Amino acid sequence: MNQTLLVNKTDFGDVVPVNIDEAPLAEDHIRVRIGPFALTANNITYMVTGDRMGYWKFFEPSEYGIDRPGAGRIPVWGFAEVTESRVGNISVGERIYGFFPVAEMLDIKPARLSRHSFHDGASHRIPLHPVYNTYVRTQNDPGFDGDLDDLQPVLRPLFTTSFLIDDRFDENRFYGADQILILSASSKTALGTAFCMKQRGAAKITGLTSARNKAFVESTGFYDHVVTYEHIHTLDGGEKSAVVDMAGSGEITGRVYDHFGENIVYNCMVGKSHRQGGKPPKINAGAPPVMFFAPDRARERIGEWGRDGFADRLGAQWIPFCQSAKDWLDINKSQGIEKLLPVYQAFLEGTVPAAKACLFSLQENHP
Numbered sequence: 001m002n003q004t005l006l007v008n009k010t011d012f013g014d015v016v017p018v019n020i021d022e023a024p025l026a027e028d029h030i031r032v033r034i035g036p037f038a039l040t041a042n043n044i045t046y047m048v049t050g051d052r053m054g055y056w057k058f059f060e061p062s063e064y065g066i067d068r069p070g071a072g073r074i075p076v077w078g079f080a081e082v083t084e085s086r087v088g089n090i091s092v093g094e095r096i097y098g099f100f101p102v103a104e105m106l107d108i109k110p111a112r113l114s115r116h117s118f119h120d121g122a123s124h125r126i127p128l129h130p131v132y133n134t135y136v137r138t139q140n141d142p143g144f145d146g147d148l149d150d151l152q153p154v155l156r157p158l159f160t161t162s163f164l165i166d167d168r169f170d171e172n173r174f175y176g177a178d179q180i181l182i183l184s185a186s187s188k189t190a191l192g193t194a195f196c197m198k199q200r201g202a203a204k205i206t207g208l209t210s211a212r213n214k215a216f217v218e219s220t221g222f223y224d225h226v227v228t229y230e231h232i233h234t235l236d237g238g239e240k241s242a243v244v245d246m247a248g249s250g251e252i253t254g255r256v257y258d259h260f261g262e263n264i265v266y267n268c269m270v271g272k273s274h275r276q277g278g279k280p281p282k283i284n285a286g287a288p289p290v291m292f293f294a295p296d297r298a299r300e301r302i303g304e305w306g307r308d309g310f311a312d313r314l315g316a317q318w319i320p321f322c323q324s325a326k327d328w329l330d331i332n333k334s335q336g337i338e339k340l341l342p343v344y345q346a347f348l349e350g351t352v353p354a355a356k357a358c359l360f361s362l363q364e365n366h367p
């Protein structure tokens with residue numbers, strides 16, 4: 001039996017665990033036991049943008065023998081262990097890292113197999129973005145450090161985005177800004193971005209956050225200045241500022257534009273952690289938002305730097321960031337669907353404390 005969680009694509013609070021019968025493993029496939037995997041606001045955004053960006057298509061229930069029209073599976077990042085293999089070069093017990101559904105097990109058809117990684121060659125996944133189709137073979141990947149094991153499912157996809165945003169800003173000389181305004185400053189993607197940008201010292205880094213997260217954001221030391229959304233008007237509106245927006249709240253973005261006007265020299269639109277934050281505002285003055293999609297930027301940089309060059313540059317920032325996270329991130333690991341469901345609902349409502357990281361395995365007694 002393989003337990004999985006189905007979500008109503010038009011009402012994310014409506015979830016149902018179902019058990020799928022496991023067929024014998026097909027030729028040229030591996031079967032993996034999923035976990036631990038992480039849940040963050042990013043996974044909620046995958047659902048919010050699921051139709052537009054294709055995130056529902058990765059683990060479409062009908063592709064896996066589940067007949068439930070209107071239901072989808074939440075994609076998550078995490079580890080998995082091979083429990084059965086019908087592929088010569090992949091052994092039972094091998095550990096991989098990548099994109100999975102919230103489920104106990106997944107069958108994968110490895111393609112483009114190398115020492116470091118493989119893709120899932122399932123026909124419905126081939127047209128999708130390769131970044132989400134790659135499984136890293138943990139034992140052969142220099143980017144993995146056993147000491148940082150629990151941090152990786154939570155921070156790796158988010159910090160890769162942070163690294164790429166900072167790189168984009170550096171390439172463009174910070175768009176001439178004296179100040180970078182980072183919205184939803186307590187999100188992990190924002191913290192990583194501030195961490196990278198602060199080291200460059202190219203501009204003042206100002207974090208905008210909610211009142212309940214202000215003290216936490218300040219305690220990380222990654223921002224030069226932290227203000228709450230209610231106090232945006234206290235900032236110097238005459239300062240040339242670039243925005244990095246993880247919140248995606250029309251209401252908050254509107255306040256920022258109203259206050260800074262033409263002094264907004266760039267707006268990097270990254271996320272929508274405030275999923276109920278309203279539609280984008282009408283912008284009368286200042287640079288309009290430009291969408292940032294990390295997988296596309298990663299593909300561009302891998303093309304220019306090569307895989308090793310990319311891994312070296314990312315690794316140089318990633319390891320120190322993870323080391324720092326030991327001081328500010330509280331990791332909670334749990335097993336079983338009963339533990340996951342209340343935390344999932346809390347993520348939908350946005351009530352999970354920013355300092356908390358949540359890792360899960362659906363299978364009980366997962367090592």
Ligand SMILES: NC(=O)c1ccc[n+]([C@@H]2O[C@H](COP(=O)([O-])OP(=O)(O)OC[C@H]3O[C@@H](n4cnc5c(N)ncnc54)[C@H](OP(=O)(O)O)[C@@H]3O)[C@@H](O)[C@H]2O)c1
Binds near residue numbers: 208276347349354
């Ligand atoms: N474009 C890309 O390629 C890319 C890549 C990675 C991530 N992202 C996006 O970046 C965003 C941040 O992701 P993350 O995983 O880093 O987030 P996270 O660490 O889980 O962020 C948690 C923070 O988000 C805010 N928040 C979360 N849910 C909320 C709600 N329902 N209402 C109001 N505020 C809420 C709160 O921050 P504040 O109180 O500080 O507002 C909260 O502390 C996501 O939208 C994600 O999809 C985009």
